[in-house]
Structure formats: structure tokens, C-alpha cells
Amino acid sequence: MLNERTLPLISAIIVLLLLYGFGSIAYQGFFGLRLAGYLLTDNAFIIVTAVGMAFVILSGGIDLSVGSMIAFVCALMALLVVKFQIHPVVAIAISVCVGTLFGTVMGLVIAIFKIQPFIVTLAGMFLFRGLGYVINTQQVKIDHPFMSSLSEFGIIIGQGELNFVAIIMILFLALGVIISRYTRFGHNVYAIGGDAQSAALIGVNVPWTTVKVYALSGFYSSVAGVLFAVATGSAYPEIGIAVELDAIAAVVLGGTLLTGGVGYVFGAFIGGMTFGVIQQLINFDGTLNAASTRIVIGALLLLFILLQKIILVWAKKFSAKGSD
């Protein structure tokens, strides 16, 4: 179980537990179901975005459009529900379909014209942000009894609450894990991220897999957009700025290599939760300001990448010795 494949994920889990353990000892009320439930809710949309991003990164690509996609989907939801008086269930379905379609189009451009994903999704990032502004430039309240009932829904566990947003996040995380580990598509993603040329020679349909990867990322980020709309009950075209970078950071903190082919989708959850725990540590401390979150995350990210490198070198040495 403990080998060079699982080590980065296991060390990510250890880092998360250490941070959580530190908080539990240092601060009253840190440990317990109340904060746990809050962490799951508060970081749900980052984690959902990061699950989609994990597929992209595992395939050796990158998706910079996810933050704008969240803003666009929120705006679209507001337009459909408030202006066109469409029932939220239908609005959610339409929004997620449109988001997935946009992801698919980016995937097609990347696969057919063989353009770097960085450029294509960067274009997507500007485009979706712009589309969000086209729909409305103001903060809009998404007022609908169904939306309210969704955001109020929750399962009480002890002192904590597992609400709608957290439940959806857990379901989509499980779905992502299953797709990555137990479907041919999932294995193909690892294959093209590991060595696209060899994968093609083996018979993997590299362009088609690439299209599906970006479609999946579009799907996941639009689900994240829906979750954002449900949780805040509003839409504003400037939300989700730099979320793509948070998602990438969460994936990397979760032990996935940015070069592709190595890592686990579950790591996106670990990385997202690590984010959340750091934020809470700073909240509980009270003397640090919001900027410190960014500094700590930056430092941690760097530290973590170094740690990964050290672990990998160590693991290689160890296994070389073992086989002598």
C-alpha cells in the first residue's frame, strides 16, 4: 500500500491531520462535528471544482476557466430563475448543460487544433467572465422558495450539520473517485497524462479522451457554480476570481503531480480541506488577518511540493536498496 504512488496522498493526509490536530489542541471548539460540518460546507465548491481540475491535471493539462465558469453559471441561474421565472430544477439542469458544453468546446479546440490547454482555457476564462457581465453587472438575489429550501436542507449529526451543499460535494467527490479508478475513461486519463504518445500507440483515443476531460471539468465547475448560487442565494459577476488557482493548489496539495499521470482524485478533497483548516486556524487565532491565509497557503504549497520531491527521492532510494 505504501509505495511511490500512494506516498504523496498519504503525506497530504498526514499534513491535514497535523494541522487539524494542532487546531484541536490550541483552540477551544476547534475539534468536533460543528466545525467539521462547517468545513465541508464552506469548502464544498472549491472541492467540487478541484475534483474536475484533478482530472485535467492528471491528463497532463490545465483548466484556467473554472473560476469564470462559476461566475457565469451563477449569473445564468439568476437570469433563468429571476428574469425568466423558470423553476430552479430546470435552471440547474440548463446551467450545468451549458457549462459542460463550454468545457466540451474548449476540449475540442485543444484536441483538434493541438493548442496548449493553458491558452485555450485562458481564452475561456476571459470569455465566460465577459458572458457573466453580459447577463448582468449587478449583484442579483436569486429569490425562490425552492432555492431556499435547498440551502436550508440538512442532516443534523450531533452538534454538526451536513447540509445540502456538503452532501452534493460528497456525492460528486465519490463519483469522481469512481470514474478515475473504475472506468476505462479514468484509466485512459492516467495513460495520456503519463505518456500521451505511448497511450496513442497502445490504442487510447487521445483526442477524444482530452475532449471528455475538459467536458468533465466544465461539468464539475458548473456544479460548483450551482452550489455557490444555492449557498449564497445570489449572483454577482465578480465571484470566483482566482478560484482556478485555488483549485490547482488544492489538487497539488492533495498529492497530484502537475506534470500529469500521477495522483488521486481523492487528493482534491484533502487539498481543499487543508485550505479550509488553515483558514479556520487563522480565524480562531483572531490576531492574524485574511492576508495571512494566502501567505500560509503559499508557504505550505511550496513546502509541500518540496516534501513530495524529498519523499519521492527517498522512496526511489529505498526501493532500489530493497531490490538488491
Add this chain to the structure above:
Amino acid sequence: MGVLEPVVDVQPLLEIKNISKGFAGVQALNKVSFSIAPGEIHALLGENGAGKSTFIKVLTGVYTRDSGKILFDGQDFHATSSGHAQTQGVSTVYQEVNLIPTMTVTENLTLLQQPKRFGLISPKRAKQRALEMLERVGLNIDPSKQLDSYSIAVQQLVAIARAIGTKAKLLILDEPTASLDAKEVLRLFELMRQLKSQGISIIFVTHFLDQVYEITDRITVLRNGSFIGTYATKKLPQAELIHAMVGKSLDELTSGSNRETSDSADDVLRIQNFGKQRFLKPVDLSIAKGEIVGLAGMLGSGRSELCEIIFGAQAVDQGSMEIAQNAVHIKSPKQAIDHGLGYCPEDRKIDGIIAELSVRENMILALQAKRGWLKPIPMTEQKAMVESMIERLSIKTPNLNKPIGELSGGNQQKVILARWLLTQPTLLLLDEPTRGIDIGAHHDIIAIMKELCEQGMSLLVASSELEELVIFAHRVVVMKDRKKVMELTGSDISQKSIVNAIAQ
């Protein structure tokens, strides 16, 4: 020529009939026809550009053929991709292991064919399937480990295990032994015999002629895209095989003209026991001032490898080197240049020219590197040097700012030559200086080489064109299977003697 093998009695597994394939005016395959019997190990041989790779790609559907027919198992065979060919029972294993290094052995073996349970991949069954596949190639390893935790040889066997899968009837091995050591080669051969006994046919592409004689039943030779012949391995002496490959009959290989060996005693280069494991067996060689030493041998014999280790492009792990009687340790091409060496590599398109840069920029690269990048050569000086070289080597270019990629092959070669001449080397290493250039430029380059050595420069020239070596070399070193096998001097140098040395 040769012993044409009569058609075998049993129905052939694969029948190739008049396959042709051309690229933009170049005929890469010209009416190639041969057949492969069930359970046969069949060598496919030829020098660079003979059409072996094109043939494999046409057979496996990577390229579409222009004309001709392929019958596989009696049926018309028309693969549309390598994946499609594989499902039809034709699998290929390339020299570089084409698997995913970051995935486990199981994942690699079952990719695209994972056993499923309730619509999802069953890791347990996948592992079981992987173990069965590994057993077929006699490999006893843990399939849950990542592929790149195993040696290249093991990865190669895993690739074969994947290739034969469950229903391969024809296995194509494209230079599988190039990166294996002797022991690993034996293991591969054992596996090949085992597969043969299971009725699987193998097309074996290699440059190692001894291996051909050790393992194959028949040999098909291609040359310049044309079919030369299919021979029973046992009935074909090695000398005749080489003639078939290089295209000269024994009678044509007359003795070369006599020449005087350079009697100057001061060696510009002396290497002793110089080699690198898995790359080149230890070589002794000395080159005198003003001498042209030819490097003969088939493709993959170690010709280019010797040039590379002398120039420091590959690190040696044994032996010593002296330049002008001083012991030196060259660790990089930069150091080699500083010691007065120059090197024109074999494939100028990959290693030599920078197609987008101008003739002038390409020409002064080496000199600028030698002087150091912080001391740019003044433009007027550059222009004067480049212009004099263009005149001296009669390079045909409208002006010195033309991108080199737009010149003809021969003129590109001359620019590369000029690049090194500007650094005024004492020893110039030329690897296939006349490949792919027209006859006129060919003569020019040989004339330039002779002139250079008269001026006291030493040259080490690797070439697959024996007649050319015989013309200009004072001494010929014959390489075979990554080893120096013979050194010919003076009147001993002839195409015949070189071929005999290779065939021994």
C-alpha cells in the same frame, strides 16, 4: 542473387503482395512482396532508409498503402490503426517501451481491455488477467507495482506480454534488443522461441546480424524501398547478406587504390580501452596529424556511438584519452571544442542545423560557443568569415541571411562543415557527411575533406558507403555490434576486405 527460397508448403500466415508507398515524390516502398509462415521467426533487414519502418507502419495501419495487397490468415487485411491491427492479431513492440511508465504493470497490461464487473473495472480480475499474461512470457513480478520501478528489459517483456495479449498471431519486434545487455537478450530469445512453439510468427527487425543468425528462420532484405530477396537464414552466408543489404555483389567489390599511410608519428588523438557500458565496447584507436580514418560498419554497429563518446556527447565509463600527447578527460562537447575537436553528427536535420536561423548564424554557432557567449563576434568579422567560407566551399546560397532550412541538403552539409572549420579544429569527426545529398555536392565534400587533410587537419569519418571510404581513407576501422573488429591500412583497404571483416 542469393538463394531464393521456394514458397513454403503450408499456407502462409501473412502474404505481402506488391506493397507500394510514396511520400511527396519519394518512393519509400516499391512493390514489396514476401510471406511469413505460421510459427516462423522472420528477420526484416536493411540499412537506414531501406523502408523497414515504413513497411511496419503500412502493415499496422499507421500509414495507408498506395497500392498492393496484404493477406493475413488468408483474409484481406486492412488495418486502420495500430489498435485495430492489434485486435486483428498483429501486434508491434517498438525499441522504446511504449507503455505508460507512471501506471502499474496491471493497469498497463489491461488498459482498454479491463475486465469489468457491474459495469465498473474489477481490480481483482484485472490483476488476475495481468498475472496470466505475465506467465505467458515467463515473467514473475508483482503487477501492482509501477511500471518504471522495473528495468528496461523487464518493461520490454511486459510490452511483449501486452502485445501478444490473448490472440496475437503475428508479433513485430522493432529493434527490441538495442537497449538490452547480453543476458537480457538471451532471455528475450528464449521467449521468442517459446512463442514460436506456440505457433506465433515473429517479424524481427534488428541491426545485430549475429542475432539474426542465432534466432531467425528466414531473412527478408529491403534496400531503398525495394524488395531484394527472402532467404533461408541457414543457407545465406553473412557476406552475401551484407552484399544484399549494401547493394554490391562480391565481384564489384574490387580492391581499392593504393595509397600511402600517413607516416607522421605525432598522434592528435589516442584513445585506449575507451568505452561505455551498454553503449560501446572498449575501443583502442589513434589518429595521426593529417590522417583520414574511416569508420565502417553497418547501421547500429557503433560508428556514431564512437564519434559521440570521443566528442563528449556521451560520458564514458572506462578508458583513457590523449589529445596531442596530453591525457584529457572530456566531459562535454564544449570541452571537446576547447581541445580542438569538431563534430558533424549523423542526422543534420535533428542534431546539426537550426532550420529557422540564417546561414550566417548557423555557421558561426560553434566559433561563438568556443569564444564564449559574452564575447560576441563583431558583425563585420562574422560576415567576412562567412563569405570566405561560402566561397571556399562553394556553398550555393543567394545571400548569407537566407534561413538554412531553405538550402539543399548538400549545401546544408557544407554550412555545417564550415561551422566547424571556423573553429580551426585539429580533429574533425564527420558522421555520414554525404548522406542524402546529390552527386555533385558529394564530390565537393570529398574533395574538401582531402584538401583539409593535406593542410594538416585530421578527420574521423563514419560512413555506410564503402566505396567512398575506400577512396579517401588512409585507414579504415571496422565496427560491428558496438565493437571494433578490425583495422585496415594501406593496400589492405578494399570494399571486399571491409565486408569480410564485418561478416566474420
